[in-house]
Amino acid sequence: MANVIIVLILLVLVGYGIYSFVHHLTRGGGCCGERDAAVKKIKVEDRNKAHYPHTLVLGVDGMTCQNCQRHVENALNVLPGTWAAVDLAARNVTVLTKDEADEDAIRQAIRDAGYLPLRTTSKT
Structure with missing residues (x-):
């Protein structure tokens, strides 16, 4: 019985790890949307x-x-x-x-x- 519980816990942990990895790859992660489209740079008119x-x-x-x-x-x-x-x-x-x-x-x-x-x- 103890072996079944351990196996179930390990399966849940592995499943969560795979979900997190796929989510990070597809939706991005980390800082301020680094995997999103880049924010358009606002340039100053007077560049002198x-x-x-x-x-x-x-x-x-x-x-x-x-x-x-x-x-x-x-x-x-x-x-x-x-x-x-x-x-x-x-x-x-x-x-x-x-x-x-x-x-x-x-x-x-x-x-x-x-x-x-x-x-x-x-x-x-």
Whole structure:
């Protein structure tokens, strides 16, 4: 009787493992829809870096993939007069601005995208 119970438990565990594996392959898994269609990148209209004299570098927690990178960049690139570039390896974002950076608005945009802004590492 004990052998039957052990075999049934093992069958349930193997069945669940196969289900999880197939679900991960077909529906994706991990971070922020990394297997979904990529989020379209929002590009800034003015791509002349000379027009952006102010720089703010913030650490951002929670970014793990290129979709995360795109989410943060998009959230900041829609702000007027900003141009953002994320360094995923360093887990920070460099924000170029035409006027003095509104750090509170930038931090809020990062939060609204679902990430946690950390300390300011550089400001010019």
